[in-house]
Amino acid sequence: MPYQFHNTSVLVVDDMKPMLQLVVKVLGIFGFRKIYTAMDGEDAFIKFCHHAPDIVITDWQMEPTDGDELIDRIRNTKKSPNPFVPIILMSGYTALSRVQMARDKGATEFLVKPFRAQDLYNRIEQMIENPRKFVDCQVYFGPDRRRRKARGYEGLRRRQIDTHNISSDAMREVHDILSRLKPEPLNKKE
Amino acid sequence: MNKKFVLLTETAENGVKIITPKNMLREKTGFGGLDPVILTRAEDQIRNNDIPFQYPAEELLKQVITAIETAQSKSVRDRALIETICKPVTQLKAGGAMFQYPLLTRISGIVLHFLDGTMTLDEEAFGILAVYVKIIHSILGGRITGDGGAAGSQLVHEMDDACLRYNQKYPAPKN
Numbered sequence: 001m002p003y004q005f006h007n008t009s010v011l012v013v014d015d016m017k018p019m020l021q022l023v024v025k026v027l028g029i030f031g032f033r034k035i036y037t038a039m040d041g042e043d044a045f046i047k048f049c050h051h052a053p054d055i056v057i058t059d060w061q062m063e064p065t066d067g068d069e070l071i072d073r074i075r076n077t078k079k080s081p082n083p084f085v086p087i088i089l090m091s092g093y094t095a096l097s098r099v100q101m102a103r104d105k106g107a108t109e110f111l112v113k114p115f116r117a118q119d120l121y122n123r124i125e126q127m128i129e130n131p132r133k134f135v136d137c138q139v140y141f142g143p144d145r146r147r148r149k150a151r152g153y154e155g156l157r158r159r160q161i162d163t164h165n166i167s168s169d170a171m172r173e174v175h176d177i178l179s180r181l182k183p184e185p186l187n188k189k190e
Numbered sequence: 191m192n193k194k195f196v197l198l199t200e201t202a203e204n205g206v207k208i209i210t211p212k213n214m215l216r217e218k219t220g221f222g223g224l225d226p227v228i229l230t231r232a233e234d235q236i237r238n239n240d241i242p243f244q245y246p247a248e249e250l251l252k253q254v255i256t257a258i259e260t261a262q263s264k265s266v267r268d269r270a271l272i273e274t275i276c277k278p279v280t281q282l283k284a285g286g287a288m289f290q291y292p293l294l295t296r297i298s299g300i301v302l303h304f305l306d307g308t309m310t311l312d313e314e315a316f317g318i319l320a321v322y323v324k325i326i327h328s329i330l331g332g333r334i335t336g337d338g339g340a341a342g343s344q345l346v347h348e349m350d351d352a353c354l355r356y357n358q359k360y361p362a363p364k365n
Contacts, residue, residue: 001220002224003219003222003223004219005219008215008219016284018241018242018285018288018289019285022235022239022241022289025235025239029232029235031228054215061280061281082195083195084195091280092280092283092284093280093302093306094299094302097306113285113288114285114286114287114288114295116233117229117235117236118233121224121229121232125224128216131211133211134209135206135207136206137206
């Protein structure tokens with residue numbers, strides 16, 4: 001059975017009316033029935049507190065309260081009914097520095113406009129299938145900003161420093177012999 | 191911290207808490223993904239939507255012109271001032287392709303990239319912005335939806351070339 005979105009509520013925030021209308025239509029096709037809308041961060045936070053939606057999709061640059069500030073309020077104010085809510089931040093910016101900035105604000109996912117329905121769906125799917133852990137420290141509260149786990153080197157280990165990983169007895173013996181040998185000068189004359 | 195959202199909290203040696211929230215979305219949506227037919231319908235909705243964008247785009251163009259004029263009138267043209275131009279350009283880039291104006295998105299994307307790499311605006315940079323305004327005005331005035339054909343490609347090429355020439359003439363300082 002496919003995802004059932006009819007019981008999942010979503011708050012969409014964008015100060016450009018055509019964009020707001022289009023996102024709502026696309027979400028409707030996906031099967032969402034509880035869709036709340038707002039045209040700036042101020043109104044969005046009021047609606048967020050009132051409805052406690054399961055997902056927030058917000059534009060970045062809005063007047064007078066932008067997406068940054070909305071995320072900050074959702075994540076960090078006591079009034080917020082759910083500081084862990086998944087948030088998709090939409091923007092026309094594509095520069096890496098901007099994306100990193102959005103990530104540092106506490107957005108769960110970043111969606112570059114213009115986008116395809118597949119792009120929006122991918123972000124929603126990601127939040128369902130691979131939800132992020134949260135980090136709570138003095139300077140930041142929000143989704144863990146590290147997406148991938150660092151994978152160690154999986155090839156043959158050849159360095160002196162790798163010897164502590166030697167597991168077979170035969171290799172351990174070779175290593176012991178090598179470590180007992182005294183190095184000789186390279187330019188030794190007969 | 192509201193416990194009803196939290197599944198597990200671990201505290202690292204440095205005091206940083208790593209919290210695993212409950213997957214509330216999973217509880218509501220279940221498993222199984224989305225039917226590809228629904229996804230196709232959603233793509234069609236974006237591709238063929240008839241939501242009017244002409245008027246909002248014209249308003250955004252006015253904001254671009256005002257921001258450029260304000261920047262020209264100042265003696266110090268710093269990053270903050272450039273940001274005021276970036277905002278409506280970003281909106282034009284964002285909306286164009288979603289409302290049948292992909293050419294608007296391509297041209298605005300080039301200019302946004304140019305502005306993102308600029309720390310100050312000189313007369314030549316204003317020249318590039320003047321060309322941008324002229325092109326967007328023509329696209330909206332002529333209601334050039336779609337990619338604009340050969341003329342559209344030529345405009346994209348010219349805009350790209352102008353920004354490239356500027357960046358080659360005034361390369362970014364190397365760190």
